[in-house]
Amino acid sequence: MRPCASIGAAMAASFAVCRLHMRGRGILVKGLQKVDTCLHRNIGTNVVAAQSAALRKDETDEKEGCKSLYAVQAERQEQAERSVLISCHSRTNEKKFLKHLSKHGDIKKYFFYESYGMYAVVEFANRESVASLLEEAVIPSVNHESMVPFKSRLLSLKNLGSADSTNQQSGHQCQPQATIPINELIQRLSREESIDQQITFLTEAYQLTEENSRLRFLVCSLLKDIAAAYFPECNIKPFGSSVNGFGKLGSDLDMFLDLDGISGRNTKMPKSGLSLEYQMKRANSERAVTQSTLSVIGECVDQFGPGCVGVQKILNARCPLVRFAHQPSGFQCDLTANNRVAMKSTELLYLYGVLDPRVRFLVFTVRCWARAHGITSGIPGAWITNFSLTVMVLFFLQRRSPPIIPTLDHLRDLAGPADKSVIEGNDCTFVSDISKIQLQSNTETLEKLLCEFFEFYATFAFNKMSISIRKGKEQNKPEVAPLHIQNPFETSLNVSKNVNATQLERFVALCQESSWLLQQSETNTPGSGNKGNTPTPWGLATLLLPSQVAGIKSRKKRRREPASERIKSLLESLKNNNQQKKS
Structure with missing residues (x-):
């Protein structure tokens, strides 16, 4: 089986050409909006049509200019x-x-x-x-x-x-390894001239930098030096938000111990019928092998890994892992093995991110909004995870008319023989050659997409429908759960099973209120009401003010979840995690 590859989420080096296209495209879209507004949509139709055609050509050039996932x-x-x-x-x-x-x-x-x-x-x-x-x-x-x-x-x-x-x-300038404080971010956003520009600035300010991406790969390489003492020719790769294009400065570093590249594995029997083979110990199951391997690596990291502190060997979890802090880099690290489905999920999110730049912009914005209001959290609990939230954004973009990104089933249909991938009985096949994917013409602005994302989920039938990016359409819930989001590859699993009814209600309420706030921003003048050098928050900046959203008088007031409810949610989550560990 071909090991899955992934890239640094900053992707500043590999996407240098692509970003030029993206910036040019953003300027073009804003220009079209201004022309369209000034002419009151009565003239300029031919100009818009011509520019839209140029936009589609830019998208094609953008895809062709990006390096392949494996190359990067x-x-x-x-x-x-x-x-x-x-x-x-x-x-x-x-x-x-x-x-x-x-x-x-x-x-x-x-x-x-x-x-x-x-x-x-x-x-x-x-x-x-x-x-x-x-x-x-x-x-x-x-x-x-x-x-x-x-x-x-x-x-x-x-x-x-x-x-x-x-x-x-x-003197030398230090490269930032953390995001700017939320208060400073709100001030900077308030100085932008449009919501599209606000979204672009937020993404560029919060995404992984070129340097941070290099540092993540270097930490993996340093850990590989330790693991190679026991498993020569092994590899340690980053996956998840570190490399899928949606990573934020300060996010954890998820690593995958890849043993598939060791020579001698999957070697066919020679025609002579004679072969040499290594003497190896056997274990009861593949899971037992994974646990033993991580136990040894975890002990080595604890005893010999420079700068590695707080090592925990969490081997009975559904996905066994070794967790530790790498002080020289400042990363919180999770090392897993035999986690190939997660690697394919990383590859899929990366693919969607490079198909259209609006995907990354919208995901960054929604994630930042969710964290500002406690919809997501850095600790386990009944909160919506970043992965679930990203899938919800992808599903929304699939539901546009015309769709902005294709369904996973369509990507599977475009796959060639080399893309074939079946992991533990799950079909994880999808096309890897980006040039084979033809996108439909959709030129909606980021402002429109953000506003309609909130409207979409403010009225979504969560009580009876499930979200699936494989089909790209709502499906009847296969189980009783407040929120059901189908795992793209392990389709029998609900990736949002931990979310309780209270958290889902808060999400829906915030979607309703945020949609209302964005509609009000249409009549605001950027920077109006300034006092000194402090601009008045508007547009996206307003959405990141929890007190502002919670205090809208025209909406039904909803108090923050009491501490007792949050503790109850945490206990329920821990109970579910324990049940998963036992299974």
Whole structure:
């Protein structure tokens, strides 16, 4: 079975060309809106039709300009193998730093960031440079005997000298590894001239940066060095929000221990009938193998992994995992194995994200809105998860007229023989060649889509209908649950089974109120009512103010869920999780 690939969600390097198309397209759409408004839709029809045709051509060029998923995955991993992570003094002289490291070879890229101190990621042009640098490194002389002599590409730079405070050329700029505070975001959004521009700014401010994406792949590569001691030729890949195109700065790092690439697996019997094979221990089941493997890796990470703290081996969960914090990067990490369906889900979300830029913009906006109002949460409970929310956005875009993105069944029909994928009896097949997917002409603006997303789910028949992006249409609920969202691949599962009625009611109420707020924003003047340098929130900025949404007098008042109800929801979720673990 071909291992699933994924890419850094920032995708700044691979999407450089695509972003130019996206920006140009956004400007074009805004221009059309202004022309259309000024002419009161009475003239300019031919101009609009011509520009729409150009828009569709831009979309085609945009898809062709993006690298394939597998190509970007391989490129990111190769970059990580040529990189080192260095702890250094906050006043490190940048010129001396680069001069010292350049003795070992050409430096292709580097950047500084802060996380429990100052760190630098340095990518060399060749792997030999990394080997040369490691030969120079020494074991710390203090308490030498009490240290575990495990060598890694996480290094510390000592005695290089500090930057001269009077020399502005010596300073270095740290790359952000976290999103801007919500209050600052609201102010920045309030200065934009349209809701479309607000959505674009929010996405660009919150999405993973090029540097953060590189750092995620580097952490995976450092963990691979540990795992390779027991499982040579293994690989550790990021998946989920880190690589599907919808990741936010500060999000967790989900990693997958991939053992499928080890040579000798799936090898056919030679014609001679004679073959050599490894002596291997057997286990009772594939799950037992996964648990044993992760137990060993987890112990190694705990004992030998530099900067890895708080290691927990959660092996009895439905999907066994090792959880820990990687202090040098600041990431909370989850390492799993034999989680191929999740990898295919990552690949599918990535595919939808590159088909049309509006997909990513809308997902980012809805996720940020949901977090601002407590619809989603970073801890387990009865809340709607980011994955469920993303599926709801995709389903809404499939229900547009004409649809903006195709159904999963359609993507399966376009698949070739090389795309065939069946995992544990589940059909996970869909086309991987983006150029084979022909999209219908839909030029709706981001503002219109956001407003109608809220209207769509404010009136959705959750009491009897299920959401399915495989079919792209509502289906009768197969089970009794407040919210039913079909797992795209494991179709018998409900990915929102944890959501209770109270949380769903809050979601619907917020959709109703947010739709009303956006309609009011149509008559607002951006930046009106400013006092000094503080702009008045409007449009999307208003939606991110919880007190503003909750205090609309024209709507029915709904109080925030009491603490007792939240505790009850958490207990119910824990009970469901325990039942899943036992099963």
